[in-house]
Amino acid sequence: MTSSQENKQASSIGIFDSGLGGLTVLKDLATRFPHESFTYLGDIARLPYGNKSPETIKRYGLQILRFLKDANVKALIIACNSASTVFLGQNDFENIPLLNVIEPGSAAALRVSNGEPIAVLGTSATINSHAYEKTLKELNNNQKVIEKACPLFVSLVEEGIVGDPISFLIGERYLKDIRDQKIKTVILGCTHYPILRDDLKQILGDDVKLIESGEVLGERLHELFASGAISRAEKGQRFIRVCTTDITDHFEHLARNLMKPISIGPLERVIL
Numbered sequence: 365m366t367s368s369q370e371n372k373q374a375s376s377i378g379i380f381d382s383g384l385g386g387l388t389v390l391k392d393l394a395t396r397f398p399h400e401s402f403t404y405l406g407d408i409a410r411l412p413y414g415n416k417s418p419e420t421i422k423r424y425g426l427q428i429l430r431f432l433k434d435a436n437v438k439a440l441i442i443a444c445n446s447a448s449t450v451f452l453g454q455n456d457f458e459n460i461p462l463l464n465v466i467e468p469g470s471a472a473a474l475r476v477s478n479g480e481p482i483a484v485l486g487t488s489a490t491i492n493s494h495a496y497e498k499t500l501k502e503l504n505n506n507q508k509v510i511e512k513a514c515p516l517f518v519s520l521v522e523e524g525i526v527g528d529p530i531s532f533l534i535g536e537r538y539l540k541d542i543r544d545q546k547i548k549t550v551i552l553g554c555t556h557y558p559i560l561r562d563d564l565k566q567i568l569g570d571d572v573k574l575i576e577s578g579e580v581l582g583e584r585l586h587e588l589f590a591s592g593a594i595s596r597a598e599k600g601q602r603f604i605r606v607c608t609t610d611i612t613d614h615f616e617h618l619a620r621n622l623m624k625p626i627s628i629g630p631l632e633r634v635i636l
């Protein structure tokens with residue numbers, strides 16, 4: 365499917381991320397909503413977002429939201445945490461419901477933390493924005509929040525270095541303080557981090573509660589369906605479209621592995 369006309373066939377749920385990590389969200393939502401169609405955009409030509417300024421991230425984000433709107437989506441999900449920080453508080457884009465990961469992730473963490481401190485792991489852009497800390501404190505004024513930028517985690521995932529002595533050592537370096545403070549609720553404030561889930565549990569303990577974006581977004585989507593803000597798809601018309609701003613064999617291989625057992629068609633390269 366390449367022409368924009370063909371793409372307008374049926375309404376899908378639009379998801380975007382700077383790259384590969386948002387596929388963790390796509391996979392989770394595609395599993396939870398087996399009849400829904402999805403249009404995913406991974407901006408891998410311009411990855412990473414996590415070390416860029418808010419102005420640049422916003423410019424990229426607006427281009428992608430326009431692309432997804434033109435692809436006839438019925439809801440928009442910003443899976444990228446770094447991009448979510450610059451759209452915080454915005455609930456629609458040109459009348460299409462817009463979800464970000466910061467608010468639902470914060471609410472989910474508060475539900476399980478029992479008033480104990482919450483740690484937030486993210487890229488430098490996400491941590492420097494203090495978006496999670498602000499949101500958590502808006503929801504609970506007295507909430508203690510510890511934020512930690514873990515920028516190398518993105519490179520580890522993009523290189524497929526997971527469950528490896530190197531990922532473990534880097535994790536130790538970043539997470540030592542959080543472990544020493546015995547913090548047991550940790551928001552994975554970056555799309556890539558769920559892929560390091562096992563490494564993180566090994567470092568922080570099996571009893572740590574890791575808050576992941578896919579799960580919390582699933583709840584928000586259910587709310588949108590239940591309120592009638594968006595309609596459910598007809599059975600049997602499902603498609604999963606994965607678009608990227610660049611295609612490399614390396615990305616394609618990692619993407620297909622990550623999405624298993626859900627199979628995706630040929631990746632589509634788009635120019636924004």
Ligand code: DGL
Pocket residue numbers: 381382383385386411412413414415443444445446447487490518553554555556
């Ligand atoms: N997707 C980004 C996020 O969730 C991580 C990768 C990047 O830095 O672009 O913040």
